[in-house]
Structure formats: C-alpha cells, structure tokens
Amino acid sequence: xxxxxxxxxxxxxxxxxxxxxxxxxxxGSVVLRITEVEAYLGPHDSAAHTRMGRTRRNAPMWGPGGxxxxxxxxxxxxxxxxxxxxxxxxxxxxxxxxxVRGLSVxxxxxxxxxGPLLLAGPGxxxxxxxxxxxxxxxxxxxxxxxxxxxxxxxxxxRKGTRxxxxxxxxxxxxxxxxxxxGDSHCVTGRSAxx
DNA sequence: TCTACGATCTTT
DNA sequence: AAGATCGTAGAT
Numbered sequence: 441x442x443x444x445x446x447x448x449x450x451x452x453x454x455x456x457x458x459x460x461x462x463x464x465x466x467x468g469s470v471v472l473r474i475t476e477v478e479a480y481l482g483p484h485d486s487a488a489h490t491r492m493g494r495t496r497r498n499a500p501m502w503g504p505g506g507x508x509x510x511x512x513x514x515x516x517x518x519x520x521x522x523x524x525x526x527x528x529x530x531x532x533x534x535x536x537x538x539x540v541r542g543l544s545v546x547x548x549x550x551x552x553x554x555g556p557l558l559l560a561g562p563g564x565x566x567x568x569x570x571x572x573x574x575x576x577x578x579x580x581x582x583x584x585x586x587x588x589x590x591x592x593x594x595x596x597x598r599k600g601t602r603x604x605x606x607x608x609x610x611x612x613x614x615x616x617x618x619x620x621x622g623d624s625h626c627v628t629g630r631s632a633x634x
Numbered sequence: 635t636c637t638a639c640g641a642t643c644t645t646t
Numbered sequence: 647a648a649g650a651t652c653g654t655a656g657a658t
Contacts (some may be wrong), residue, residue, distance in 0.1 A: 478641070487641070497654060514642050515651035521641085533641055563642050573653090604641050 441466070442590045446581045449505030449523070453479045453530035454617070456505075460522060460532055461621045464591035467569045470542035472559065473591060475624040476535040478602045479617040480521070483529050487608035490529030500577040501531050508586060510566075510576040517563030518571040522580065522588070535603070535618070536560045538626045539568065558626040596622030598633040 457479040480488035500509040509521040521531040580588040620627040
C-alpha cells in the first residue's frame with residue numbers, strides 16, 4: 441500500500457482518468473479497486489459541475505488536484521470525484537469498483553445487497569465507502585479518512601460516452617470520456633464501450 | 635423565499 | 647416505466 445503523491449494528480453484530467461483504473465481507494469478497513477471512471481473537463485464542458493462557475497458545492501473542483509469532490513445526487517447518492525490539475529475545474533467521477541478488502545463491512549453498509557463484490561454504479565461506490573458531503577475537499581494523498589493508493593494500473597482500457605448527462609451540449613454528450621478496465625466485468629453499460 | 639431538477643438505483 | 651428524496655442553483 442503506497443499513497444500516490446499530490447504531483448500524480450497535477451496532469452490533464454483525461455490522462456489521470458485513465459491512470460485511475462486499477463488504483464485503490466481506502467476508507468478504514470475497506471479497500472476498493474477502481475474499474476470505471478468518467479472525466480469532466482472544466483467550465484467549457486457543459487456536462488461538468490463547474491459549467492456554472494464557482495459555487496459553494498463545487499469549490500473543491502477549483503482547488504489543487506489530489507482532493508475529493510463529493511456531492512449528493514438525486515437526494516440519495518453521494519458521488520465521489522477525484523480533482524485533477526491545479527485550479528482547472530476538472531475532476532474524475534469514480535463510477536465502479538471491485539471490493540478488494542473489507543467485504544463484510546461493505547455488505548453491512550449496503551444492507552445485505554446482492555453481489556457486493558461488484559460495485560457497478562457511482563451510488564454503490566458511495567455507499568461502500570460510507571461517503572458524505574462532509575468529506576468533500578478531503579485530501580487523498582496523505583493519511584486520513586479517505587486515501588488513494590497505487591494498486592496496479594489497468595493494462596486494457598475501454599472507452600465510451602458518459603452516463604446521465606443528456607442535458608449537455610451534443611458535442612459533450614458524444615465525447616468519449618468514460619473509461620473502464622477492459623478486463624473487469626464490474627462496469628455499467630459495458631456493451632456501449634469500445 | 636420559491637421552484638425545478640439531478641454525473642442514480644431499485645422496484646414494478 | 648416510475649418513485650425515492652433533498653441540496654443546489656437560478657429565478658423571483
């Protein structure tokens with residue numbers, strides 16, 4: 441287990457998004473391996489939360505890379521993003537993970553849901569990590585409540601369009617900004633990926 | 635203040 | 647195909 445340094449995040453958001461596949465998220469005794477992500481480019485990306493400028497909610501996205509941006513979606517789900525670059529307004533949404541360690545804890549947090557080894561969908565990842573917006577802005581590169589470790593990067597990567605952003609401009613809807621580990625079945629909408 | 639709606643998930 | 651559920655952002 442080795443923490444990735446803050447400099448690792450100071451790169452183009454697409455580069456970091458692809459590099460996040462296979463890395464490990466740690467929350468207490470729970471360790472998850474990232475299998476699916478989406479890149480949100482910045483204020484010029486009409487699907488990104490930074491499209492409306494700086495707000496209280498999206499403040500972490502405008503800060504230095506290496507921090508979490510967590511927000512409540514549909515009043516129910518806590519979505520985890522990894523902020524990249526330095527003040528770019530860009531971040532990577534963590535969409536799916538496999539449970540590496542702490543299965544019993546994950547099962548408890550998910551209230552006995554089936555197939556807890558595969559967390560396909562960002563809401564499930566949020567449940568497994570017991571996330572709340574209280575943790576938004578938390579640093580991922582130092583020891584703390586939520587950490588990102590090196591794990592082992594994915595060798596095969598598939599890509600496709602982002603999910604749930606029909607409101608965005610056509611060019612942004614069509615952009616190939618969703619990435620998944622080609623060797624994992626823990627992915628949403630796998631058939632739409634190439 | 636008020637209102638509409640969402641980077642989702644589960645059940646019908 | 648639709649309901650759950652609530653904070654956010656933009657409008658008033």
